[in-house]
Amino acid sequence: MTRHQKPYGVRRTTLTLLTALGTLAGGALAGAAPAGAATWTGVAAGVTYRQYDLSAAAGVTHAHVLSVDLTNTHVRLGLLYPGAVAANATVSTLANGQKAVAGVNGDFFNISEAQHPGVTATGASVGPAIANGAVLKGAVPDAQRFGPELPPGTDTEAVVGVDTTGRARVDRLSLGGTVTVFGRRLTLGGLNQYALPENSIGAFTSAWGRVSRKRAVCGTDTSRAAGCSTGTYEVTVRRGRVVSASATPGGGAIAAGTTVLVGREAGAARLKRLRVGERVSVRYGLNSASSAAYRFALGGYPVLSDGRALPGLDTRVSAVRTAVGIGNGGRRVFLFALDGAAAYRKGLTIAEVAAALKSLGATEGFSLDGGGSTTLVARPSGGTRVTVRNHPSGGTERAVANGVGVFTQ
Incomplete structure (x- = not known):
């Protein structure tokens, strides 16, 4: 399914603001080594790596960059993930397990649940995800995301990915789906998400994993910290018929061909009308703003469009960052990560990124x-397993929800 929406971008009317912002960010990086000053070393056909210092507002930081040439037919990008949406693993484990030659960490994710005692953090990512052309999940409500404040005009549906023509893009993917019961179509409010919109029905498939679905009914459309809903209901659908029901969301692996529907508030009330044996049809897809179809995609947020920084990017908070740059009409991708060693840990602002x-x-x-x-x-050259090139700021690799992998053949 596709639905045309307005993609992220900048308007001509913001040119003055963007020029000023570009001057500020560029000035902060004025002492940096030129982009071409560091030596590129080969990783694989169409893939090179380098590292270099950047002088920024908070001090000198150190950047690590992979350059990926998508015009090379022997190289591609794909989603690194641990085989389930609600699971985490280190980037090196993911890359070695999927035989990637390189990669970086990906989307923000449900890392903790201190606000909801007794509720298990799912480890699931914030935004949409597609792997090998298959839809894995939709985006959580904006107020339920983890990570820094979003730039103005952006939301959790933002993605970066590679379309079916082999071009990298920044886009938006919104969930479109229905649950048909008693001949009536209901809107599907979520797919394999750690947070569902209020009053909605969400679908969970075998792609979700074994983690409890309880977190999906916690928080609200305006507050991640809000309590868990007391109006919930869950039904399990197999081969188009209801096979079981429960007043509370459950957990455990979901068999292939089975869909678990979780409702909260008004959505729960609709599911309560169902009885074992009744027919239910569930359909879903991700609709792209550009109408492009994707081989892989994952969430985050845009910072640069048509060569100009998005308006309103933060210029004050410096941190260790990971980012993706796209050039040459989508045929060149830069995977960018800062070093977390103590000497460089102050990092960059988003405007500097x-x-x-x-x-x-x-x-x-x-x-x-x-x-x-x-x-x-x-x-490394001639190697069969990846090594970590930067210094993670925690001293060791953190287990993450997903990442961007570089694959060759």
Whole structure:
């Protein structure tokens, strides 16, 4: 399914603001080594790596970059993930397990549940995800996301990915789906998400994993910290018929061909009308703003569009960052990660990240999870397993929800 929406971008009317922002970010990076000054070393056909210092507002930081040439028919990008939406693993484990030659960490994720005692953190990512052309999940409500404040005009449906023509893109993917019961079509409010919109029905498939679905009914459309809903209901559908029901969301593996529907508030009231044996049809897909179809995609938020920083990017908070830059009409991708060693840990602001990506030759830029999650891995020359090239700020690799993998053949 596709539905045309307005993609993220910048308007001509914001040119003055963007020029000023670009000057600020560029000025902060004025002492940086030129993008071409560091030596690129080969990782695999169409894939090179380098590292270099950047002088930024908070001090000198150190960048690690993978350059991926998508015009090379022997190289591709794909989603690194642990085989389930609600699961985590380190980037090196994911890359080695999927035989990637390089990669970086991906989307922000449900890392903790201190606000909901007794509720298990799912480890699931915030935004949409597609792997090998298959839809894995939709985006959680904006107020339920983890990570820094989003830039103005962006939301949790933002993605970076590679379409079926082999071009990298920044886009938006919104969930479109229905639950048909008693001949009536109800809107599907979520797919394999750790948070569902209020009054909605969400679908969970075998892609979710074994983790409890309880977190999906906690928080609200305006507050991640809000309590868990007391109006819930869950039904299990197999081969188009209801086979079981429960007043509370459950857990455990979901068999292939089975869908678990979780309702909260008004959505729960609708599910309560169902009886074992009744027919239910569930259909879903992700609709792209550009109408492109995707081989792989994952969430985060845009920072650069048509070679210009998005308006309103933060210029004050510096941190260790991971980002993706896209150049050459979607045929060149830069995977960018900062070093978390103590000497460099102050990092970059998001405005500085946009400027750094542009200096590499990117016209589109996209921010991924940072801080202790920031990890860049690559195989050494002649090697068969990746090594971590940056220093994760926590001292060791953090287990993450997903990542961007570089694959060769």
